[in-house]
Amino acid sequence: MAIEQSGSKAGSGEKAFQWTIGILLTLGGLLMLLPFVWMILSSFKLEAEVKQIPPTLWPQQFTLENFRNLFDNMAFGVYLKNTLIIVLFSFFGLFLNAMAGYGFAKFQFKGRRVLFYLVLATMMIPGQVTMIPVYLILNQMNLTNTMTGIVLPGLVGAFAIFLFRQFMMTIPDELLEATRLDGAGEFRTFLQIVLPISTPILAVQAILTFIGGWNSFLWPLIIANDEKLYTLSVGLSLLKGQNESQFALQMAGSAFMVVPIIIIFIIFQKYIIDNYTISGIK
The missing domain is CATH 1.10.3720.10 (MetI-like)
Incomplete structure (x- = not known):
């Protein structure tokens, strides 16, 4: 019985570790993609909007x-x-x-x-x-x-x-x-x-x-x-x-x-x- 409990604890601990690693990698991937997304969306912005503070991610007015x-x-x-x-x-x-x-x-x-x-x-x-x-x-x-x-x-x-x-x-x-x-x-x-x-x-x-x-x-x-x-x-x-x-x-x-x-x-x-x-x- 004790062996089963220790095995279940080890399994749950391994799953928690995997979830933690997955969340960290996902956050890291999103942080890496953010500059690329901002660059692409900023290419469709007006110059005034790119320079405004605080900056905006989504263009208020799309322009080519x-x-x-x-x-x-x-x-x-x-x-x-x-x-x-x-x-x-x-x-x-x-x-x-x-x-x-x-x-x-x-x-x-x-x-x-x-x-x-x-x-x-x-x-x-x-x-x-x-x-x-x-x-x-x-x-x-x-x-x-x-x-x-x-x-x-x-x-x-x-x-x-x-x-x-x-x-x-x-x-x-x-x-x-x-x-x-x-x-x-x-x-x-x-x-x-x-x-x-x-x-x-x-x-x-x-x-x-x-x-x-x-x-x-x-x-x-x-x-x-x-x-x-x-x-x-x-x-x-x-x-x-x-x-x-x-x-x-x-x-x-x-x-x-x-x-x-x-x-x-x-x-x-x-x-x-x-x-x-x-x-x-x-």
Whole structure:
């Protein structure tokens, strides 16, 4: 009897602990979301309402004037076009990464292991270290202050090549040999067999590629001198510097920048987490 009572007390104590942890995590999540909610709602407020004290969470009068101002007076349409171009070329680079991973995984050639280790070694070098050499090379090629100079260094990446290689090594060689015996060339085999099988890792890398391209900031800021080549991140930085007192306008620019990333993450967070499970290195 005493054992049953002690067991019930332990069970109730464990449930109380779980409830306490759940409540604390919920409160923490709400506190974390509050700045994002305030930013999004403030983007629809008038400037006077954003500055009023005490502040209001829900807009007294919804307005799209801040967003119109972004595109009419702040050249956000140009920044959006440049960002989408970078994202588009990043997806082309994703295709090149997949091809490189396929080559390392399924082709036997002299120096393959050494070359693959060299690719992995580039992951040990911080991007800030290579920026100056890459800038000097592009300057010699007259590609500075051009869209080509912005997108070219980011077309391929060692991490993506590594992930594709590790995943494609699990594809049975017999399947590829059967495809070749049916008369398919290597490129057709890659397109019709390897890529469809690699859809999970391809989808994950596509999501991360979109997020990386959408958030591109430092390299476009370094390589481009013309404001017509700036991205949304660079434009948002300019907006904050040139309109320090216009908080509603800044909230609109920040919301326009952040909301697509939040939506992408909410929809595809399962695949993003699975990516790091597959990689086994993070």
